[in-house]
Amino acid sequence: MENQFNIRNLYAPLQPTILQSENALVTYHEVLPAISLQPFIYCYWELKTNVPLSKPFSYRVVADGCIDIFFDLNKVKESYVMGFCNKYVAFDLENTFHYIGIRFLPAMFSALFKINALSLSNRVELLENVVPQVAQFIAGQFSADLSFTKIKSLFDNYFVQAITDMNLSYDKRLYRAIEIIFKKDGVVNIEKDLDVGLSSRQLRRLFEYYIGTTQKTFFQVVRFQRIIRENRSQDIKSGKSFLDQGYYDQAHFIKNFKTFYGLTPKKVL
The missing domain is CATH 1.10.10.60 (Homeodomain-like)
Structure with a gap:
């Protein structure tokens, strides 16, 4: 499937509150998806603790216009989707975590999966209730011992195959x-x-x-x-x-x- 609309060169959503990791106790990374996926997916991201923290971690997500899929690599049977938010969202995480996420460029999540984005706005929903096939893929293919490089490869292969035969209709x-x-x-x-x-x-x-x-x-x-x-x-x-x-x-x-x-x-x- 070819996406005739590519906004990557016009928009780079930023999450600045997770770029400053104190003493490297918590780190955050973003990697680009395969070239053919870049008109749809802005990045894959990883947020993890490198050592157990002394207290829960407060994580702020600023408004960026995107929709994200995310899950803890230690709990792959529980994946989530976070819709458009019209304000910042604060998460109180545990003292150890290893989150993996997929950030879709604006409008692309709904275009790909035929989901009404308004139904997800300002909400976090179980992915199995929204896009069950992706939730099943994550639960069946991911585990705590995977490197971020391997995770990117798995996602690239899955999404390239998944969207190859899609007929992307848009106004x-x-x-x-x-x-x-x-x-x-x-x-x-x-x-x-x-x-x-x-x-x-x-x-x-x-x-x-x-x-x-x-x-x-x-x-x-x-x-x-x-x-x-x-x-x-x-x-x-x-x-x-x-x-x-x-x-x-x-x-x-x-x-x-x-x-x-x-x-x-x-x-x-």
Whole structure:
């Protein structure tokens, strides 16, 4: 199957809260999938403890517009899917863990598996209840002794084979709207910039099905991601870029940022 829509060059979802591992007690890695899978899957990721921690680990996931499959390599019979989130999510993990994940680019999870993304929004669901064939593959093929390299190979082989004969149907007008949002870094006017031949209501339905939220919330997340990716702290502090970034004022920016990250921009940037 060929995906005629590839947003990888337009969007790089970032999870900054797990890139800073204190004393290497906890490490996080991302690897690219096979080239043919890159229009669909942003990365495979690994989050693990290298030694038992003295206390449970608090793990924050910031809003990134993606849908993830994840599981603990020590408990492969329990895999999960996390839908689009319109705010940060904090997980209290145990003092030892070895999580593996698959991060799907926006709209790709629903396009591949024909799942209504809105039904997963702001939720974590058992994967066996959503995409049972993938849950069964994980339970049958993975174990705690596998290296991350081997895990990548298993996923690549499985997904390349799984999607080869799929007939990926998509509405070009939806993907044109998504493309516009990425190219404008989320600073868009819904009525003027997203005039792609669909009414606002029709476009909203497509965004809810494929992304899991409205076009407005989605472009707010894209805008937020741009700020943390480029670390635009000096522009923000100067006070001259709020309007350029689509915020009404400083208070609006701080509230929006804290919703998506869980911390104020002062603490993060």
